[in-house]
Amino acid sequence: MLTDRQLIILQVIIDDFIDSAKPIGSRALSKKDNLPYSAATIRNEMADLEELGFLEKTHTSSGRVPSEKGYRYYVDHLIGPERNHHGLGIIESLTNNGIFEFEQIVQTAAEALSQLTNYTSIILGPEMFEATVKQIQVLALSNQSAVAILVTNTGHVEHRSFTLPKGISSSDLEKLVNILNDRLHGVPLFKLPEVIQNEVTSLMVKYMNGLDSSLNWIRALFTHEHAVKLYFGGKANILMQPEFNDVDRIRSFYSLMEREDEIVDLLKNTNQGIKVSIGHENEVDEIKDLSLITASYHIGGGQLGTIALIGPTRMEYKKVLSLMQSISKEMTGAMDKWYRDKS
Amino acid sequence: MLTDRQLIILQVIIDDFIDSAKPIGSRALSKKDNLPYSAATIRNEMADLEELGFLEKTHTSSGRVPSEKGYRYYVDHLIGPERNHHGLGIIESLTNNGIFEFEQIVQTAAEALSQLTNYTSIILGPEMFEATVKQIQVLALSNQSAVAILVTNTGHVEHRSFTLPKGISSSDLEKLVNILNDRLHGVPLFKLPEVIQNEVTSLMVKYMNGLDSSLNWIRALFTHEHAVKLYFGGKANILMQPEFNDVDRIRSFYSLMEREDEIVDLLKNTNQGIKVSIGHENEVDEIKDLSLITASYHIGGGQLGTIALIGPTRMEYKKVLSLMQSISKEMTGAMDKWYRDKS
DNA sequence: ATTTAGCACTCAAAACAAGAGAGTGCTAAC
DNA sequence: GTTAGCACTCTCTTGTTTTGAGTGCTAAAT
Numbered sequence: 001m002l003t004d005r006q007l008i009i010l011q012v013i014i015d016d017f018i019d020s021a022k023p024i025g026s027r028a029l030s031k032k033d034n035l036p037y038s039a040a041t042i043r044n045e046m047a048d049l050e051e052l053g054f055l056e057k058t059h060t061s062s063g064r065v066p067s068e069k070g071y072r073y074y075v076d077h078l079i080g081p082e083r084n085h086h087g088l089g090i091i092e093s094l095t096n097n098g099i100f101e102f103e104q105i106v107q108t109a110a111e112a113l114s115q116l117t118n119y120t121s122i123i124l125g126p127e128m129f130e131a132t133v134k135q136i137q138v139l140a141l142s143n144q145s146a147v148a149i150l151v152t153n154t155g156h157v158e159h160r161s162f163t164l165p166k167g168i169s170s171s172d173l174e175k176l177v178n179i180l181n182d183r184l185h186g187v188p189l190f191k192l193p194e195v196i197q198n199e200v201t202s203l204m205v206k207y208m209n210g211l212d213s214s215l216n217w218i219r220a221l222f223t224h225e226h227a228v229k230l231y232f233g234g235k236a237n238i239l240m241q242p243e244f245n246d247v248d249r250i251r252s253f254y255s256l257m258e259r260e261d262e263i264v265d266l267l268k269n270t271n272q273g274i275k276v277s278i279g280h281e282n283e284v285d286e287i288k289d290l291s292l293i294t295a296s297y298h299i300g301g302g303q304l305g306t307i308a309l310i311g312p313t314r315m316e317y318k319k320v321l322s323l324m325q326s327i328s329k330e331m332t333g334a335m336d337k338w339y340r341d342k343s
Numbered sequence: 344m345l346t347d348r349q350l351i352i353l354q355v356i357i358d359d360f361i362d363s364a365k366p367i368g369s370r371a372l373s374k375k376d377n378l379p380y381s382a383a384t385i386r387n388e389m390a391d392l393e394e395l396g397f398l399e400k401t402h403t404s405s406g407r408v409p410s411e412k413g414y415r416y417y418v419d420h421l422i423g424p425e426r427n428h429h430g431l432g433i434i435e436s437l438t439n440n441g442i443f444e445f446e447q448i449v450q451t452a453a454e455a456l457s458q459l460t461n462y463t464s465i466i467l468g469p470e471m472f473e474a475t476v477k478q479i480q481v482l483a484l485s486n487q488s489a490v491a492i493l494v495t496n497t498g499h500v501e502h503r504s505f506t507l508p509k510g511i512s513s514s515d516l517e518k519l520v521n522i523l524n525d526r527l528h529g530v531p532l533f534k535l536p537e538v539i540q541n542e543v544t545s546l547m548v549k550y551m552n553g554l555d556s557s558l559n560w561i562r563a564l565f566t567h568e569h570a571v572k573l574y575f576g577g578k579a580n581i582l583m584q585p586e587f588n589d590v591d592r593i594r595s596f597y598s599l600m601e602r603e604d605e606i607v608d609l610l611k612n613t614n615q616g617i618k619v620s621i622g623h624e625n626e627v628d629e630i631k632d633l634s635l636i637t638a639s640y641h642i643g644g645g646q647l648g649t650i651a652l653i654g655p656t657r658m659e660y661k662k663v664l665s666l667m668q669s670i671s672k673e674m675t676g677a678m679d680k681w682y683r684d685k686s
Numbered sequence: 687a688t689t690t691a692g693c694a695c696t697c698a699a700a701a702c703a704a705g706a707g708a709g710t711g712c713t714a715a716c
Numbered sequence: 717g718t719t720a721g722c723a724c725t726c727t728c729t730t731g732t733t734t735t736g737a738g739t740g741c742t743a744a745a746t
Contacts, residue, residue: 025738038690043739061696061739098506099563100488139478139494142684145443147498151482155490155504161681163441220442235578236597245590247582254579338504341485368709381719386710404709404725689746694739701734709725716719 002052007078008034009045010054014066014074018314021242023063068279071291071313075276079318088112091330100155100338106231109307109327114234117320118241119311120257121233124267126305126335128156129190136180138173140164146173148221152189153342160221179203180218192222228268228305230260243289243312256286267306270294274324279313291315295328299335307331345395351377352388353397354421357409361657364585366406411622414634414656418619422661431455434673443498443681449574452650452670457577460663461584462654463600464576467610469648469678471499472533479523481516483507489516491564495532496685503564522546523561535565571611571648573603586632586655599629610649613637617667622656634658638671642678650674 002010012032016024026039026046035042046064049055054070057063066074090112094105106123113121131152140146141161149159164173179200187195196219235257244250256262266284274295280288293309307328309320345353355375359367369382369389378385389407392398397413400406409417433455437448449466456464474495483489484504492502507516522543530538539562578600587593599605609627617638623631630653637651650671652663 023738027738039738040690040692040740041688044689047740057739059697061737062698063738097563098508100504100506102504134484135482137480141477141496141498144684145498145681147494147500149492149494149500151490151492153484155484155488157490157492157500157502159500161443161445161498163443165441220440234601236594236601239590239594239597247588247590247593250590250593251579251582254582258577258579338488341487366709370709382709383711383719383721384717387718390711400710402726404711405727406709687746689744691744692742694741696737696739698737699735701732703732704730706727706729708727711724712722714719714721716717 005037006045006049009042010049010066010070011074011078013046013055013064014070014078017066018316021314023058023065025063028063066314068281068313071278071317072281075278075317075321079321088326088330090327091334095334095337100334102156103231105331105334106305107233109331110231110233112233113307113309113323113327114237116323117309117311117316118234118237119309119315119320120235120238122263122267122308122310123231123233124264124306124308125229125231126299127228128152128154130188131156132186132188133184133192136177136184138177140170140173148218150221154339155342158221162220176204193219196222228264230263232257238311241312243314249289252286253290256284266292267294267308270296270306272296272298272304274321274328276317276321289313291317293320293324295324297328297331297335299332299339305331348380349388349392350421352385353392353409353413354417356389356398356407357413357417357421360409361659364657366401366408368406371406409657411624411656414621414660415624418621418660418664422664431669431673433670434677438677438681443677445499446574448674448677449648450576452674453574453576455576456650456652456666456670457580459666460652460654460659461577461580462652462658462663463578463581465606465610465651465653466574466576467607467649467651468572468574469642470571471495471497473531474499475529475531476527476535479520479527481520483513483516491561493564497682498685501564505564519547536562539565571607573606575600581654584655586657592632595629596633599627609635610637610651613639613649615639615641615647617664617671619660619664632656634660636663636667638667640671640674640678642675642682648674 009029012029012035013024016029016032026043029035029042029046030037030039046055049070050057050064054067054073055064056067056070058065091105091109094101094108102125106125110121110123113123131154134151134153137149137151138146139149143164145161145163147159147161149157151157183200183203184192184195200218235254238244238253239250244253262284266282274293277292277294279291282288282290282292287310289312290310291313293315295307296304297307298304307324309324311320352372355372355378356367359372359375369386372378372385372389373380373382389398392413393400393407396410397416398407399410399413401408434448434452437444437451445468449468453464453466456466474497477494477496479494480492481489482492486507488504488506490502490504492500494500526543526546527535527538543561578597581587581596582593587596605627609625617636620635620637622634625631625633625635632655633653634656635651635653636658637649639647639649641647650667652667654663
């Protein structure tokens with residue numbers, strides 16, 4: 001329903017605004033190469049585009065600025081074929097020495113993403129629900145203390161130090177660990193608390209006397225929220241954006257960034273693929289004037305994490321989208337390669 | 344050299360400014376209870392105090408504001424006996440279930456510190472230099488991959504996933520781990536790279552053939568910077584301070600917060616006890632208009648970490664100092680209790 | 687039937703002006 | 717030594733004017 005000329009004008013306006021952050025007027029537009037029309041003509045078109053809701057004015061006699069609907073249209077229809085970012089190889093370079101360090105990979109990716117865009121990136125670590133117990137070990141550090149270590153089939157390690165119950169013997173401890181390994185091997189993490197409750201407790205009461213209290217730490221070790229973790233990149237970078245020249249906006253942004261559970265919610269709810277939420281399309285008040293791009297990365301085909309980027313609605317969508325695509329692909333690749341052969 | 348009256352006036356001015364953040368004039372001061380003098384008298388005293396360098400004016404006819412020298416004097420001489428913050432019990436409540444989770448303790452302490460003050464707190468994790476190797480384990484996850492786990496005598500666990508060298512047999516792997524445990528048990532972390540280089544390498548070449556390349560990951564696992572870690576609390580809280588009403592100041596602050604190595608340097612160089620650095624007493628440019636309080640906490644008597652608090656020079660020194668003292672004592676207590684019996 | 691030139695009009699932002707208010711320094715009286 | 721009084725200074729607020737970019741509309745040109 002938009003004429004070709006309107007399309008071009010819309011595109012040029014948005015492109016210009018994305019990089020200048022200033023409203024643009026008809027006169028300036030008419031000077032652009034791809035718009036061989038007079039200011040007056042463009043004015044008319046702009047008035048139409050405004051009527052259709054793609055543009056806005058900041059005041060009655062100002063230049064035009066893209067509306068959220070404008071950005072939406074831009075993202076959906078005006079972004080060309082993403083020029084291939086041909087894999088930055090950031091992640092690859094981290095794994096090709098044979099070492100696979102999850103935290104490092106994710107953190108590096110988050111930082112790179114922010115560095116390249118000057119927005120703030122957030123990566124949601126994978127949920128470990130489906131990982132299963134590979135081995136449990138308890139290592140005494142002294143007469144009173146020990147550390148318990150749990151390794152999953154995916155190579156994740158959890159550990160917890162604790163004080164030993166009084167009077168426990170090393171043979172008791174060994175027995176205990178044996179029971180645990182016997183019963184818990186292969187159990188997925190999310191079922192752990194349940195299995196411990198139902199199967200292990202009774203066994204332990206049977207074979208070991210007077211150690212009820214010691215069960216606490218076992219439960220604590222394994223009930224531990226296998227919480228998804230957030231990795232931030234360049235929380236400060238976004239401050240370079242002129243949109244953040246206002247102290248209150250900064251405050252509200254950073255206060256949101258500290259409420260990690262809200263952020264997790266924000267990112268979790270993502271289906272596969274890339275999703276762009278512009279301004280008020282976002283649920284959370286604090287980012288109703290920002291845009292949020294999320295992309296998922298998959299591991300092992302099922303579990304997934306999310307890569308996100310937050311910036312002003314005036315975002316370099318073209319660049320960002322192809323970049324996110326690349327990184328998400330790279331992450332998925334690295335994860336796949338690593339997790340593929342783990343049963 | 345200061346008269347009693349000047350002392351009181353100085354104190355009142357600083358106290359007032361600390362909580363109002365506004366310059367205070369002679370008239371307002373003369374109305375305070377503990378200053379039964381006329382505005383004119385106080386004006387004279389203030390002029391003297393300014394001449395001595397304890398006060399400043401923001402412009403020729405403004406009220407007075409404490410200078411850095413003023414704050415220094417305040418901190419050194421005018422702060423009364425710290426009312427005992429009688430241990431907030433924050434940390435105790437985390438450990439009395441028998442579980443000792445280092446990260447959790449430190450993170451909680453950092454957050455509490457910031458919460459209670461509305462400044463930003465940073466805690467420098469302990470250096471693990473003196474911890475010694477307790478056990479090394481390598482667990483195969485599949486034919487191609489494994490995870491290596493290192494436990495120290497203090498209960499710290501490091502781990503690293505990696506791809507197995509092609510053609511390594513499980514008996515080779517076992518042999519390898521035996522060698523490692525045999526040679527590395529009891530070796531302090533900071534000596535690890537050296538010992539591996541000198542003792543282990545030759546042994547391995549001797550007993551295992553063709554596995555030179557596999558040494559890479561061993562070295563990588565243990566050479567891993569046992570970097571001290573930073574724990575931040577309330578990076579956003581400091582934004583509530585009126586001093587941070589300026590966007591550029593915020594930018595420079597946050598950009599510093601991201602340069603973690605600089606921060607580590609800043610905190611590392613601390614002798615025992617509490618240290619207050621006011622404004623230009625700080626080395627780093629970005630905080631030359633802020634104050635930094637550092638306190639150390641000790642573990643095992645030797646190694647130590649640092650607790651720090653950053654706020655405007657107009658800081659509630661009285662409250663902060665006693666608070667830092669409490670927390671540092673609590674941390675030291677918890678650590679001591681935990682690490683005492685580990686050889 | 688488009689496109690364009692011309693012109694009156696609008697509004698934000700910058701520049702300027704006037705007052706008010708808080709505070710000082712100094713002098714002279716207490 | 718202390719205080720009252722007063723002239724003076726400087727910021728901050730408020731209101732006014734000017735400027736300039738940009739619009740909408742009408743009428744002419746294509």
